[in-house]
Every structure is written in structure tokens, then in C-alpha cells.
Amino acid sequence: xxxxxVRSTFLTNAVYAESAREYGLxxxxxxxxxxxxxxxxxxxxxxxxxxxxxxxxxxxxDRTERNGLVQRRPDPHDSRALRIALTRKGSELAAEFYxxxxxxxxxxxxxxxxxxxxxxxxxxxxxxxxxxxxVVFLEPGEGAHS
Amino acid sequence: xxxxxVRSTFLTNAVYAESAREYGLxxxxxxxxxxxxxxxxxxxxxxxxxxxxxxxxxxxxDRTERNGLVQRRPDPHDSRALRIALTRKGSELAAEFYxxxxxxxxxxxxxxxxxxxxxxxxxxxxxxxxxxxxVVFLEPGEGAHS
DNA sequence: AGGGGTAGTTCGTCCTACGAATTGTCAGGC
DNA sequence: GCCTGACAATTCGTAGGACGAACTACCCCT
Numbered sequence: 001x002x003x004x005x006v007r008s009t010f011l012t013n014a015v016y017a018e019s020a021r022e023y024g025l026x027x028x029x030x031x032x033x034x035x036x037x038x039x040x041x042x043x044x045x046x047x048x049x050x051x052x053x054x055x056x057x058x059x060x061x062d063r064t065e066r067n068g069l070v071q072r073r074p075d076p077h078d079s080r081a082l083r084i085a086l087t088r089k090g091s092e093l094a095a096e097f098y099x100x101x102x103x104x105x106x107x108x109x110x111x112x113x114x115x116x117x118x119x120x121x122x123x124x125x126x127x128x129x130x131x132x133x134x135v136v137f138l139e140p141g142e143g144a145h146s
Numbered sequence: 147x148x149x150x151x152v153r154s155t156f157l158t159n160a161v162y163a164e165s166a167r168e169y170g171l172x173x174x175x176x177x178x179x180x181x182x183x184x185x186x187x188x189x190x191x192x193x194x195x196x197x198x199x200x201x202x203x204x205x206x207x208d209r210t211e212r213n214g215l216v217q218r219r220p221d222p223h224d225s226r227a228l229r230i231a232l233t234r235k236g237s238e239l240a241a242e243f244y245x246x247x248x249x250x251x252x253x254x255x256x257x258x259x260x261x262x263x264x265x266x267x268x269x270x271x272x273x274x275x276x277x278x279x280x281v282v283f284l285e286p287g288e289g290a291h292s
Numbered sequence: 293a294g295g296g297g298t299a300g301t302t303c304g305t306c307c308t309a310c311g312a313a314t315t316g317t318c319a320g321g322c
Numbered sequence: 323g324c325c326t327g328a329c330a331a332t333t334c335g336t337a338g339g340a341c342g343a344a345c346t347a348c349c350c351c352t
Contacts, residue, residue: 005251008154014197063338078298079349111273128157137152188331225318
């Protein structure tokens with residue numbers, strides 16, 4: 001059990017990172033884009049979702065902003081706070097990266113029968129839910145709700 | 147499916163990293179120790195298993211060696227090559243880290259019935275095998291065979 | 293108006309990862 | 323025996339990632 005989970009994690013990481021790399025992203029930047037596909041978030045919210053310290057986030061957003069993918073917008077209701085949102089370019093890149101990554105991850109399970117794939121999705125879904133994993137990756141079809 | 151896999155990967159990463167941290171390790175150093183629990187390997191072999199460039203490995207082994215966990219031994223049959231092996235201290239730390247990490251990962255699935263856990267292990271095991279994931283984490287019970 | 297808590301940034305430090313260039317060694321052909 | 327191509331590993335420079343501690347600016351409550 002444990003070994004299977006750890007190794008599949010290793011596998012998924014590698015696939016994710018390689019896909020990101022081909023779009024000129026790091027894993028972390030790709031993850032940031034994927035989170036922001038749903039809606040803009042504040043720095044602190046992002047830190048909580050991604051499990052990063054505030055200071056780590058500043059840098060990540062800096063670099064991603066420098067690449068023109070993301071934008072710091074002032075929060076209208078709180079002048080301390082920021083809303084981090086995708087730029088047009090970031091939005092387009094995120095969509096491509098997301099689609100390609102989905103395809104590649106999906107491909108990892110092509111050795112399984114359809115019923116088995118469904119079973120796996122269900123079981124993993126439950127584990128994820130039981131452990132309250134933040135939505136770092138949308139369900140395909142789960143669109144932006146803003 | 148895809149989202150469940152990616153999110154469970156995120157979860158496992160976080161648990162692994164936190165466990166490592168508590169033993170004074172980074173994820174990568176922890177991974178290195180786990181791989182070496184099975185047997186010593188050469189730098190190139192490690193690079194292939196972990197999916198790292200040679201130059202990345204030099205640094206990782208440097209830092210881990212500096213902490214006294216790992217040792218570069220000359221390869222008796224090839225004086226270009228090295229065998230990277232756990233030191234006594236590294237071996238002990240690896241065992242503790244491994245056990246603790248196993249426990250924590252196992253814990254992620256306590257929301258599942260035993261039969262479901264077995265099913266999940268089986269399905270993930272097949273995915274891992276189909277995709278030829280290197281043995282970056284032993285099956286509990288799979289001991290060193292040297 | 294004062295003061296505790298919150299949002300983000302800055303700074304210094306260390307780890308991670310890569311590619312290109314380099315050194316030493318092995319082994320096969322001649 | 324020697325040369326040459328392939329291979330093992332390191333070095334160097336660069337860039338990103340992550341953290342904690344210290345700091346600024348602002349919110350809100352009283």
C-alpha cells in the first residue's frame with residue numbers, strides 16, 4: 001500500500017514536472033496557474049492552499065509575474081491585501097498546460113480496464129477528501145466559477 | 147481520475163516532506179536514503195532511478211555525505227566509478243525515517259475499509275508497474291538483499 | 293486615539309536542479 | 323602497446339525554491 005502510493009506519487013510528480021518544463025514552467029509555477037484557473041486568491045490563501053510560507057509565496061508570485069502570467073491586483077475591500085489573478089497570457093498558457101498535463105496523467109492508467117480506472121478514481125477521491133486536500137488541480141470540467 | 151491522482155500526489159508529497167523535515171532531512175535526502183536502504187548504487191544509477199542529472203546528484207550526495215549519512219566508496223571493478231552506501235548513522239536514520247513515513251502514509255487511508263485499501267494498493271501497484279517506476283521506496287518487508 | 297492582529301515584503305541562508313565544460317579511466321580495434 | 327571513443331563523476335555558473343525573523347502598512351475594535 002504505502003510503497004504503491006509513494007511510487008505513484010513519484011511517477012505523477014515526474015510527469016507533472018516534465019509537462020510544466022515543456023511549457024517553460026516549473027512545477028510550482030504550473031501549480032500556481034492551475035489553482036488560479038478557478039479564481040483569484042490572496043497571498044495568504046495561496047500559502048494555505050499550497051502549503052507554503054508567506055515568504056515563499058512572494059518569490060513564486062514574483063517570478064511568475066515577471067513572466068507575465070500572473071498579476072497582483074489590489075483588493076478593493078482591504079488595502080493591505082492583494083488578489084493574484086491570471087493575466088490573459090497566463091490564462092491561455094494555464095489552459096494549454098492543464099489540458100496537456102491531464103492527457104499525460106490520464107495516460108498513466110491506460111493499462112487499466114475502464115472499470116478499474118473508475119474504481120481507482122473513486123478510491124483516491126475518497127482519500128483526498130478524507131484528508132481535506134486543497135483544490136490544487138481542478139476536476140476536468142470543473143470550470144472557473146467567477 | 148486525473149484530479150484525484152494529482153491531489154493525492156500533492157498530499158503524499160506534503161506528508162513525505164514533513165516527515166523528512168522532522169528527521170532533519172529534505173525530501174530528496176530522504177528519498178536518497180530510502181533508495182540506498184536496498185543496496186549501494188553508483189552515481190549514474192542513482193541519477194537514473196531518481197530522474198536527476200548527474201550534476202544534480204553530485205550536490206545531493208555531497209550534502210548528505212556532509213551530514214554523515216552516506217559514504218562514497220570506490221568501486222572495486224572500475225576506478226572511475228563510486229558506490230554510494232549508507233553509513234551506520236545513515237542506516238539507522240533511514241530505518242527510523244522509513245518506519246515513521248510508512249506509518250503516516252498508511253494513516254492517510256484509514257478512512258477506507260480494509261478491502262478498499264487492498265483494492266487501492268492493487269490498482270496503484272499496477273499503474274506503477276505498467277509505467278516502470280523505479281524502486282524509490284521499498285515495500286515494507288522488502289529488505290536489503292546484499 | 294490606541295493597540296492587537298493581519299497582509300505582504302525583505303533579507304539572509306540553504307537546498308535543488310540544470311547544462312556545459314573538464315578530468316580521469318575503461319575497453320575495443322589495430 | 324597505443325589510440326580513440328565512450329563512460330563516471332566533478333566543477334562552475336545560473337536560476338529557482340523554501341524557510342524564519344524582522345519589518346511596514348493597514349484593519350478593526352474598543
